[in-house]
Amino acid sequence: MYSPLLFPVRLEERKLLVFDETTLPFKEEYLKVEKLEDALDILAKMKTRALGQVLLFFYSAVLFQKEISPEELAKRFKAIRPTFDFELLGQILNKQAKSGITLEEAVKNFIEGLEQKRKARAKELAKDLPSKANILTICNLSGELVYLFEALKNMAKEAIFYVSETRPYLQGTRLTFWELRKNKIPSILICDNQVASLMQEKIINCVVVGSDRSTVNGDIINKIGTYALARLAKYFGIPFYVLTQYPQDIDIDTIEIEERQENEVFMFLEGVGSLEYEAVYPSFDITKKEFITKTYEIKAN
């Protein structure tokens, strides 16, 4: 079992390749990053995100180290996607660099460790899930649900994933549902507004989500819609599990929530010119620890 989203950005013989998530599930293709501007453009257009943008940052830091420092690169990345903490990634690199290794080695260490850490936490989570797990999820966890399913299978646990489509960008439909089905993992696609009904009918017995940011006290920021799942899960007594990485000692409310362009909300109105569109589209929401059953962390090196 494998998902291309587990390693969505690759450095192969000094060629930086980015798996284009925006053409999924219709086309599986890699984009080449030749200049720093290519990387920034890919980031802005969300052609990669989540783990992909972490890898894109690290590899760009290596590839373009003669023209830009990790700190400066972090600032450029953060200006484009303000909710994600690229500065922390810059600090991770700097810390390693101070210990005398090259940027290349620092990035290699980070990425090698990552795969094992991700498998380990998938296993840890699998232990906590019921023997017949009906798992609600939203957005995309960069392939980690594939690890989770394998871990559950090895424990002789059954699982079905209920994938919330995750409007407006449809990461649930286009990425998660696609990667699960590709691996023949039982999965059912639902619309975001079906969640409360499925919980009430006891069809869902656990929720598993990722997080773009997290704090040491247990709060998280994740894709818009996560907070509603958490609130509803709490009400229905359904455990709500979160995969986090690099939790920070800060107040979650101080983190800027990215507002993305309205046109993603208006995709169904293309061609209707006269309505003077207006939409609100925060890209993420905050879920406080009181709604989270348990987090499974990957810590900074």
Next chain:
Amino acid sequence: MYSPLLFPVRLEERKLLVFDETTLPFKEEYLKVEKLEDALDILAKMKTRALGQVLLFFYSAVLFQKEISPEELAKRFKAIRPTFDFELLGQILNKQAKSGITLEEAVKNFIEGLEQKRKARAKELAKDLPSKANILTICNLSGELVYLFEALKNMAKEAIFYVSETRPYLQGTRLTFWELRKNKIPSILICDNQVASLMQEKIINCVVVGSDRSTVNGDIINKIGTYALARLAKYFGIPFYVLTQYPQDIDIDTIEIEERQENEVFMFLEGVGSLEYEAVYPSFDITKKEFITKTYEIKAN
């Protein structure tokens, strides 16, 4: 101010015309019903719904009275859209018919009264809303939000509608947002999964929804997603108002919830053949009275 959705089905010189909601907001066109089968086909394809299907039933009862009785017609309609109580509409007609008037007159009485009743309840609701009303709504209320806005304006109250797009069929985007914008009524389109965030940030201060079915004890059935809004509104202390009609003395849990075809959930996956799709798509959900602040009823004659 006017919305074609206020009278989506019309009988003009014995020609039955149905406003095609499925081509909105791109085309505004009326379909002709010449045979009973046309009416049933329009119903199955949801080319009209809500008030439209009530009117379609009544006018079909008149137009095709020589070939089918109101009771039999109700059964045919209900087989197609099981959650809506066409049998009640049949009973309303029968009751009037017994009082000695023709089917034509019975339908005419019903429809004439309806407009006034709808305006009156919009006014009643407007009284209860705050002077700066930030109204969250879902699906489509067949033009009644236009009446509501007029009533609010006459009371010198300000209003903005936050329209939840209502996946998968997008009645919020295609119908409500369209009819509000057409009338230059302030309105903002949101994705269904943004609701909890907007409530938490106190951007929304009331919720107004319609209902497909309702009971005398105050429970309702409405478009899937309504129950989540109600639960979240209760948590955030936001009043939740419902427009109902013909509440019945029955147990809401005994009403069949229509399951619609999966392909509406899969609209974004067209052309991806190999994923062996599976989706769950109940068309409605149940909201019990404990989550409802107040209902504004239209009763059967």
